[in-house]
Amino acid sequence: MAELAVDNLSLRFGGLTVLDNVSFAVETGELFALIGPNGAGKTSALNCISGIYRGTGAVRFRGQDILGLKPHQIARQGLARTFQHGELFAQMSVLENLLTGRHARIGTHPLAEMLFLPSVKRAEIAHREAVERIIDVVELERYRHAPVGALPFGLQKIVGFARALALEPTTLLLDEPSAGLNREERENLARFILRIKHELNVTIVWIEHDMQMISDLADRVHVLDYGRTLAEGRPEVVLNDPAVLAAYLGTAA
Amino acid sequence: MFRSTPRASGYYRTGYGQDLALIQTRTERISLAILVTLAIALPFIAGPFLLDLACQVFLASIGALSLMLLTGYAGQISLGHAGLIAAGAFTTGILAREIAAPFWITLPASALTGILLGLIFGLPSLRLRGLYLAVSTLALHFIVIYLGGEYETKRGFSTGILIDPPSLAGFKLTDGRAWYFVLLLAAAASLMICINLLRSSSGRAWRAVHARETVAEALGINVAGYKLLVFVISSSMTSVAGCLFAYYRGFVSIEAFDLFLSIQYVAMIIIGGMGSLLGALLGAAFVTLFPYLIESLLALLPNIQKFAGDIFAVNYTAFGVVMILFLVFEPLGLVGIWRRLQNYFLLWPFKYRPLTGARK
Amino acid sequence: MQLFINIIVLASIYALIACGYVLIYRVSRVLNLAHGELMMLGAYLVLATASLFAGHPLVALGAAVLLSIVVGAMVYVFLMRKMTGEMVLAAILTTVALGILIRGVIVLVWSAQQQYPAQALNLANPSLTLVGDGHISLWSAVLVATNILVYGALFGFLRFGRWGMRMRAAGQNPLLAAQRGINLHTVYALAWGLSTLTGALAGILMALDSGVTGSMPIIALKAFPAALVGGLDSLAGGLVGALIIATAEVLLIYYVDPLLSDVVPFLVLLAMLIVRPWGLFGTREELDRV
Amino acid sequence: MSSVLLSVEKAEVVYKRAITAVQGISLSVRDGQIVALLGTNGAGKSTTLRAISGFLGLDDARVTEGAITFDGHRIENRPPHEIARRGVVLVPEREKVFQNLTVAENLAAPVPRAADKRRLEDQIYQFFPRLADLRGRVGGLLSGGERQMLAIASALMCRPRLLMIDELSLGLAPVVVQDLTRRLIMIRDQLGIAILLVEQSAAVALSISDYAYVMENGRIVLDGDRERLNSHQDVQEFYLGQSDGNGQDSTTARRSYRDVKQYRRSRRWYG
Amino acid sequence: GMTLALALPAAAQDAYVVGLTGALTGPPSSTYAPAVDALRIYIDRVNGAGGVNGHKIKLILEDDSAQPSKAAANTKKLITQDKAILVVNASLSSTYAPIMQETKNAGVPLLFASGVCPKSVYPPADPLQFCTTGYAANYDSQAALDFIKATAKGDIKIGFSAMAIPLSRGEIDHAESLAKTMGMTPVDKEVIPPPTADYTPFATKLKNAAPNWVYSWAPWVTQVRTLEALRKLGWTGDMIAWAHLESEAELARLKDENFYVIGANALFQDGLPIHKDIEAAAKAAGSKYPATMMTEGWIGGMAIEAALKSAGWPADAAKVRTALENLKLDTKGLRGGVIEWNKTNHFRTRVDYRVYKWSGGKITRVQDWKTYTVK
Ligand SMILES: Nc1ncnc2c1ncn2[C@@H]1O[C@H](COP(=O)(O)OP(=O)(O)OP(=O)(O)O)[C@@H](O)[C@H]1O
Ligand SMILES: Nc1ncnc2c1ncn2[C@@H]1O[C@H](COP(=O)(O)OP(=O)(O)OP(=O)(O)O)[C@@H](O)[C@H]1O
Ligand SMILES: [Mg+2]
Numbered sequence A: 001m002a003e004l005a006v007d008n009l010s011l012r013f014g015g016l017t018v019l020d021n022v023s024f025a026v027e028t029g030e031l032f033a034l035i036g037p038n039g040a041g042k043t044s045a046l047n048c049i050s051g052i053y054r055g056t057g058a059v060r061f062r063g064q065d066i067l068g069l070k071p072h073q074i075a076r077q078g079l080a081r082t083f084q085h086g087e088l089f090a091q092m093s094v095l096e097n098l099l100t101g102r103h104a105r106i107g108t109h110p111l112a113e114m115l116f117l118p119s120v121k122r123a124e125i126a127h128r129e130a131v132e133r134i135i136d137v138v139e140l141e142r143y144r145h146a147p148v149g150a151l152p153f154g155l156q157k158i159v160g161f162a163r164a165l166a167l168e169p170t171t172l173l174l175d176e177p178s179a180g181l182n183r184e185e186r187e188n189l190a191r192f193i194l195r196i197k198h199e200l201n202v203t204i205v206w207i208e209h210d211m212q213m214i215s216d217l218a219d220r221v222h223v224l225d226y227g228r229t230l231a232e233g234r235p236e237v238v239l240n241d242p243a244v245l246a247a248y249l250g251t252a253a
Numbered sequence B: 001m002f003r004s005t006p007r008a009s010g011y012y013r014t015g016y017g018q019d020l021a022l023i024q025t026r027t028e029r030i031s032l033a034i035l036v037t038l039a040i041a042l043p044f045i046a047g048p049f050l051l052d053l054a055c056q057v058f059l060a061s062i063g064a065l066s067l068m069l070l071t072g073y074a075g076q077i078s079l080g081h082a083g084l085i086a087a088g089a090f091t092t093g094i095l096a097r098e099i100a101a102p103f104w105i106t107l108p109a110s111a112l113t114g115i116l117l118g119l120i121f122g123l124p125s126l127r128l129r130g131l132y133l134a135v136s137t138l139a140l141h142f143i144v145i146y147l148g149g150e151y152e153t154k155r156g157f158s159t160g161i162l163i164d165p166p167s168l169a170g171f172k173l174t175d176g177r178a179w180y181f182v183l184l185l186a187a188a189a190s191l192m193i194c195i196n197l198l199r200s201s202s203g204r205a206w207r208a209v210h211a212r213e214t215v216a217e218a219l220g221i222n223v224a225g226y227k228l229l230v231f232v233i234s235s236s237m238t239s240v241a242g243c244l245f246a247y248y249r250g251f252v253s254i255e256a257f258d259l260f261l262s263i264q265y266v267a268m269i270i271i272g273g274m275g276s277l278l279g280a281l282l283g284a285a286f287v288t289l290f291p292y293l294i295e296s297l298l299a300l301l302p303n304i305q306k307f308a309g310d311i312f313a314v315n316y317t318a319f320g321v322v323m324i325l326f327l328v329f330e331p332l333g334l335v336g337i338w339r340r341l342q343n344y345f346l347l348w349p350f351k352y353r354p355l356t357g358a359r360k
Numbered sequence C: 001m002q003l004f005i006n007i008i009v010l011a012s013i014y015a016l017i018a019c020g021y022v023l024i025y026r027v028s029r030v031l032n033l034a035h036g037e038l039m040m041l042g043a044y045l046v047l048a049t050a051s052l053f054a055g056h057p058l059v060a061l062g063a064a065v066l067l068s069i070v071v072g073a074m075v076y077v078f079l080m081r082k083m084t085g086e087m088v089l090a091a092i093l094t095t096v097a098l099g100i101l102i103r104g105v106i107v108l109v110w111s112a113q114q115q116y117p118a119q120a121l122n123l124a125n126p127s128l129t130l131v132g133d134g135h136i137s138l139w140s141a142v143l144v145a146t147n148i149l150v151y152g153a154l155f156g157f158l159r160f161g162r163w164g165m166r167m168r169a170a171g172q173n174p175l176l177a178a179q180r181g182i183n184l185h186t187v188y189a190l191a192w193g194l195s196t197l198t199g200a201l202a203g204i205l206m207a208l209d210s211g212v213t214g215s216m217p218i219i220a221l222k223a224f225p226a227a228l229v230g231g232l233d234s235l236a237g238g239l240v241g242a243l244i245i246a247t248a249e250v251l252l253i254y255y256v257d258p259l260l261s262d263v264v265p266f267l268v269l270l271a272m273l274i275v276r277p278w279g280l281f282g283t284r285e286e287l288d289r290v
Numbered sequence D: 001m002s003s004v005l006l007s008v009e010k011a012e013v014v015y016k017r018a019i020t021a022v023q024g025i026s027l028s029v030r031d032g033q034i035v036a037l038l039g040t041n042g043a044g045k046s047t048t049l050r051a052i053s054g055f056l057g058l059d060d061a062r063v064t065e066g067a068i069t070f071d072g073h074r075i076e077n078r079p080p081h082e083i084a085r086r087g088v089v090l091v092p093e094r095e096k097v098f099q100n101l102t103v104a105e106n107l108a109a110p111v112p113r114a115a116d117k118r119r120l121e122d123q124i125y126q127f128f129p130r131l132a133d134l135r136g137r138v139g140g141l142l143s144g145g146e147r148q149m150l151a152i153a154s155a156l157m158c159r160p161r162l163l164m165i166d167e168l169s170l171g172l173a174p175v176v177v178q179d180l181t182r183r184l185i186m187i188r189d190q191l192g193i194a195i196l197l198v199e200q201s202a203a204v205a206l207s208i209s210d211y212a213y214v215m216e217n218g219r220i221v222l223d224g225d226r227e228r229l230n231s232h233q234d235v236q237e238f239y240l241g242q243s244d245g246n247g248q249d250s251t252t253a254r255r256s257y258r259d260v261k262q263y264r265r266s267r268r269w270y271g
Numbered sequence E: 001g002m003t004l005a006l007a008l009p010a011a012a013q014d015a016y017v018v019g020l021t022g023a024l025t026g027p028p029s030s031t032y033a034p035a036v037d038a039l040r041i042y043i044d045r046v047n048g049a050g051g052v053n054g055h056k057i058k059l060i061l062e063d064d065s066a067q068p069s070k071a072a073a074n075t076k077k078l079i080t081q082d083k084a085i086l087v088v089n090a091s092l093s094s095t096y097a098p099i100m101q102e103t104k105n106a107g108v109p110l111l112f113a114s115g116v117c118p119k120s121v122y123p124p125a126d127p128l129q130f131c132t133t134g135y136a137a138n139y140d141s142q143a144a145l146d147f148i149k150a151t152a153k154g155d156i157k158i159g160f161s162a163m164a165i166p167l168s169r170g171e172i173d174h175a176e177s178l179a180k181t182m183g184m185t186p187v188d189k190e191v192i193p194p195p196t197a198d199y200t201p202f203a204t205k206l207k208n209a210a211p212n213w214v215y216s217w218a219p220w221v222t223q224v225r226t227l228e229a230l231r232k233l234g235w236t237g238d239m240i241a242w243a244h245l246e247s248e249a250e251l252a253r254l255k256d257e258n259f260y261v262i263g264a265n266a267l268f269q270d271g272l273p274i275h276k277d278i279e280a281a282a283k284a285a286g287s288k289y290p291a292t293m294m295t296e297g298w299i300g301g302m303a304i305e306a307a308l309k310s311a312g313w314p315a316d317a318a319k320v321r322t323a324l325e326n327l328k329l330d331t332k333g334l335r336g337g338v339i340e341w342n343k344t345n346h347f348r349t350r351v352d353y354r355v356y357k358w359s360g361g362k363i364t365r366v367q368d369w370k371t372y373t374v375k
């Protein structure tokens, strides 16, 4: 059974059709890339999956229909995401951002929190430890306590990635994680992605404009164009598809 | 001479729990001890008027802290704060007057009123943002005041409801010093509640909601729930402050809770410094004491008695001027000044901090 | 008929005040809580110019109006300019402080007494009888006319000039606006000048109708719901909002309970905002696009 | 050789009166030149661009030291609208469009309007056909790439003399990037605009720029024309991702993202 | 006297310390600031003439802007820091509750001078509270309605107007029921919120109820705006309102021959010697308020002087209280008779009302002192 299945997903805003019967299925542990020209509806598709937009059709996560659930309910099921524009909490430190990303896993009661009962303290420490492991993975130790707003853009992308990981998701939705990173940083990112994919067997849906990264890393690629599916398949096949070349890659991919 | 084992020095933390401790350095411990001693000693060295000022500051602190929680952290602007204080005070006043309820009934009752009103005040926040939300809380303020006014008129308390001091086992709380300690404790308890909430999951959730609701929601935070929660907590704290106010001053009347009071609370958290509990405390003290300070400064001017007729208008104007100067020159609030001083001493003799990597 | 006139007059008062809020909100996202005081200041300025230009009421009125524009621009140059880019709430609080300052100065200069600019200018305020036995006082009628004029002029200015758009741009993202060559200071000073002008017009005309005391600013507070129902950044909204609130208020006073007239505008506002959180004509503040 | 349009000399930028982000850098842009600024995360590239365009105000930052001269005028710490009117226009990396204005309004808002604005507008719509479809939509609802297009377009509407773009290819589809780079060269050639850009993809940057600077930790550590940088070993290794950077034939040997080692080389250029 | 209270021991006093908290700024200050100014001028004059019992009176003014909390803090300060032996209130009724509480806790007598008299000074009076103010609930309406009854011809259809503050509302409710018992027909009652942009909507309703008399007992603004709005709408009936300090100047401005004001103070138009006296003093002191607004403050000053005189030297709060309790004050014509207090009555034993209106180009008296006995 597919980990995440999108069936005939459609979405429109006013007169504009953003998604038009898009279907795809992502297998457990797969690195599934979503590409397409600007405004094709990639982010919107992600938004539909994570419940921010309400599309029509069906979205099944581990067999359960999640279309229509609230975003926080979907996140609770283990579906985390990053955002194209970072959307970090600029005033908070890296650590707090990550702990916030882990919110769904922390179940302390507000009344207990008011008194900071021992149970709360224990929970805080346990979750702090979990978050530190992620900080380790993405090599952010140096910046643990730095307010995120003052970090350079590139690092912020990594923090965003880490924040999504903090939820310990089974499926991770990444929206252009490499944007704003240079070659070296992309290599680091690739390393992190491969590591969580292999070590934690996390399923990943990945929006990306860097074709080299796609062809090197992705298991399967799905191409959207103006809300419609243009192609799907192995990267080496799809990236040489003339239609994809024309609409998206240009001449010299 | 030569040690065979490597040596380490510096501040280390050996467990994540230590990061959670509120007091981390010796300096902090010593300052806290001094502060506590001062707070306890004050009533024995200060005159009754100064004590009254201190009590006012404590009362204001509770309100400011709860508003800081709501606005400074969760980002929900409220202009209905005076209405909530009024609700607590009126609950106390009405219960005390109608069924002669003792304070151990009125106090929880006020908190309960606060919780209910918090839910009601909080509902618009599920739809509204920013100034629109602020004005909708203003609407609720007017409703509370309207109801209070109806009660006063209908029951013939046209110049306010008088309340007897709270008493327990025959002991009546009238003494200024006793009140000082009661209010000090209440303020300290509020502070602890705020600190605790903010260093745990709820606090982070609120700040996330403040920053970006959609993102918070996508991270698994039940935005609506947390908004209502912060309204409920903040409102019940505020209502309790209202209850204490009613007992401390011995009266309740709608005029004591006008819009200006709400604005004063907003002023406290802004002048103190948004997003900082210390700021709330500093702001509460500043806004409360400030008019008295100007008054006494003006009194130092020579020949001031000659202008007795105008002096209060000057006073009033000066209040505006100083507030403006303050906002213009220190928009980060008192906490901003505080941090700047701290920074200055920490970095001295260097002017600037080196590039990234340094802690905090 | 009288009810209708009452609605129009009250709506005009609210609308004239509301457009002051709107102008400033548009450029700086700031709710000017000193608007009421600036409005009152306009009325008091008439007293000053009246003694200066005794015997020439029109000159005196004109001078007061001009002065109020200067006051508005000065408020920006010496005060609000320093607050650009600061937290909106801090800027709003600054306007509160400004209001306190103005109120204090007015008491110092003119004392707290009730004053009658119309008397100082030797102007009468006869009651005009309209069709259907409706009555309106002269200065209320002038106020209605002024309101129409002001809105007409502002619509023209903001729609056909590029300035309306630039004001919005400056309000949303001041830095980017500056980067695109928009001189924020010009835009802001303009907004403050215009806003104070309209406020002063409202203040002056109300004072001519019924005198002025220190409690005039509270009236400006009541124009709040009007500005919000329509949408804080929309001029048309201000007009429609004022009409809605005034209608609710007048009908309520007449048919239900005058006591509610203080509360109900806010209830109308609440109800309205629940349906459309950014006001009838306002633009959505935060675009939740991630 | 053409004259120097922009020169930055020993500039230092301090954030919040406490954090030095740019430490005495010097660079210059000549008339009609395309200059690229490369560098790692947090090197201070954006800070540099923002310092030049007077964009620092809101972050409580200022140029504390050094001089920035544009066309013979000192412009450091001047208000941004003044700098913009002199012809220095920036496309910032974040918050680059007016969220509540429509696409058309975004293009109309800039103040130093090009005299031939109609034609320019047509050109721009031709250039970004996607924008033409979106004319009436508000900026805040656009997709990431659409926003980037709009930001660049609205900057062009100011008809700048020096166009600065932070993160040129951010979020743009490959086909658009190709088109854009081609177009920028065209614009430069036709209009004589100088361009200063920050670009993460060194390959793209070096393919269009005449000259490039590499920044690290607030300093410029390397500069040179295209050929020099293209053949520089470190640039090959860390910015172009070419095999192991041993200076061999560059076009063929791209490292795969599959088998990257952990690099810890940040401090290599310090000395 | 505006020094911050530090923990200094009270210096030995060589003057009578009287504290006053009043609405000197803020919206209601238009009524209270002149009264306080008059009181200050009066005390200055007493001091200038050598003081009382050979000692000066130290009058300490505090501003409460009509805010209850501020008034409470002021009172606390006046009592604990300045050691005032008498506290005077010249503010809106909103400040009464806190001031009563604070003075009661400290056992210091409290004198209301210029704010409305609270019920607690009526018999049986609160032992600590006294009031010299001209206007007071219940008696005022009785007198006003009696006047209407005496003046009106035929059926009386009466309308009311109040301000939406508990005090004014309470009194108008009282007047309404009183009117019914007196055989009048109440037709409408408008309760108008204090900040009102336009009074016409309220007046429209009032007018359409077609009263031939309107009675208003509220702050001056509400009274006069109601009248003006009614007139604007073409209503030609009679209206009577309370003669606040503003009324003398306002009658001349309005020039309305069917508008009556009823009050306990003689207007300056009566030209008594004491009026000349007040005018001269106001001028000498350079007050920015007209002398016609000074009556209440003046009477307050007279009461303070008289009480201190009989309290002797040195005086304390208890002595002042006893002195006040036995006060008998000749108002020299400012009021219809003496102000006389006893153990149970701290209001006055009799109240006298005069009615004025504008007629024939000047203010004229339409009814001379009419006396009511306070029970
Ligand atoms: N909330 C919204 N309201 C209106 N239009 C929207 C909204 N969200 C997205 N759109 C429109 O839908 C289209 C698809 O947007 P989307 O963000 O999904 O594109 P994308 O594939 O992620 O593009 P990019 O690569 O540029 O990020 C765009 O034209 C965008 O303007
Ligand atoms: N608002 C700010 N407050 C404090 N420090 C800041 C702020 N903005 C940037 N900095 C600091 O300035 C340094 C340079 O940042 P800058 O954004 O210029 O880097 P960059 O080269 O553009 O990086 P990137 O490629 O990731 O965008 C960083 O160390 C960062 O921490
Ligand atoms: Mg996208």
Ligand SMILES: [Mg+2]
Pocket: A152, A153, D045, D046, D047, D093, D166
């Ligand atoms: Mg950058």
